[in-house]
Amino acid sequence: MTPAKEPRPPARKRSGKIKGDITHLLLLRFQQMLTDGVLLPGSRLPSERELAAHFQVARSSLRQALKVLEIMGVITQRIGDGSYLNHDASSVLAVPMDFLLLLDDTSVEELLELRFLLEPVFAAKAANLASANDIALLRQAIAAQKASGADTAGLIAADLEFHRIIFRASGNRFAGRLFQVIHRSMLSMMRKTSQMVELEHTLIFHKRILRAIERRDAEGAKRLMTEHLVDAKNLLAHSNEQANNKTLLRHLASPIARRPARSRAPRKPGR
Numbered sequence: 001m002t003p004a005k006e007p008r009p010p011a012r013k014r015s016g017k018i019k020g021d022i023t024h025l026l027l028l029r030f031q032q033m034l035t036d037g038v039l040l041p042g043s044r045l046p047s048e049r050e051l052a053a054h055f056q057v058a059r060s061s062l063r064q065a066l067k068v069l070e071i072m073g074v075i076t077q078r079i080g081d082g083s084y085l086n087h088d089a090s091s092v093l094a095v096p097m098d099f100l101l102l103l104d105d106t107s108v109e110e111l112l113e114l115r116f117l118l119e120p121v122f123a124a125k126a127a128n129l130a131s132a133n134d135i136a137l138l139r140q141a142i143a144a145q146k147a148s149g150a151d152t153a154g155l156i157a158a159d160l161e162f163h164r165i166i167f168r169a170s171g172n173r174f175a176g177r178l179f180q181v182i183h184r185s186m187l188s189m190m191r192k193t194s195q196m197v198e199l200e201h202t203l204i205f206h207k208r209i210l211r212a213i214e215r216r217d218a219e220g221a222k223r224l225m226t227e228h229l230v231d232a233k234n235l236l237a238h239s240n241e242q243a244n245n246k247t248l249l250r251h252l253a254s255p256i257a258r259r260p261a262r263s264r265a266p267r268k269p270g271r
Helices: 016-020 022-036 048-055 059-072 089-093 097-105 108-129 132-147 152-169 173-194 199-214 218-253
Strands: 075-078 082-085
Touching: 022 048, 022 059, 048 059, 059 075, 059 152, 108 152, 108 173, 108 199, 108 218, 132 152, 132 199, 152 173, 152 199, 173 218, 199 218
Parallel strands: none
Antiparallel strands: 075 082
């Protein structure tokens, strides 16, 4: 008699935490594997299919995380060949993970305030110091953004790349590291604003900033970056207002649960 097959264990549900924070999870894993000597700088990573199965996430979520890691300088993706850990990945991953975790509680207002303080100044410095290669990379980022079409992950990755190059082109080595630290909060902000406007809306700002950098117009680059951030701030405020209005309307439309009135016992005489 053929023994009955044991029932297969139910597939483990994908954790929303992992899916929503796959970038941070990959950072932690790569950092640990480098420390343990399991992964060496320059190593080829497992395929997308294997990584997605290992982390139990959709390949689309994994691809977005890998694009962000490429922007951060942790990996290099080679078309038709896979992803490789960069030789200087150790220095990138040396950013304290506790610092990154603290950013989870950072408000949009705080992040915007930081960006207003930093990015216009870095854009001005980039206008003075950007190399021909930096300018070529800015053009590539704009071209990638324009070609992204309906690919939201690709659009956001190209948007982040544009800002990362400006940070790096400022000539301040710490500026590049700072971008690595705040990129996750920027990613969340860009994901929201990208859904509110047409692609050309953002491209207009980026093209103007690029032209100012090409002309070595520091004051112009500073002013245009400020205008870009003011626009993002207004879009986010509008988004929050819409969300609040929807919440209010939903509550107004919901039936109010009426509790039966309590019947009071008649007072006894003399009390």
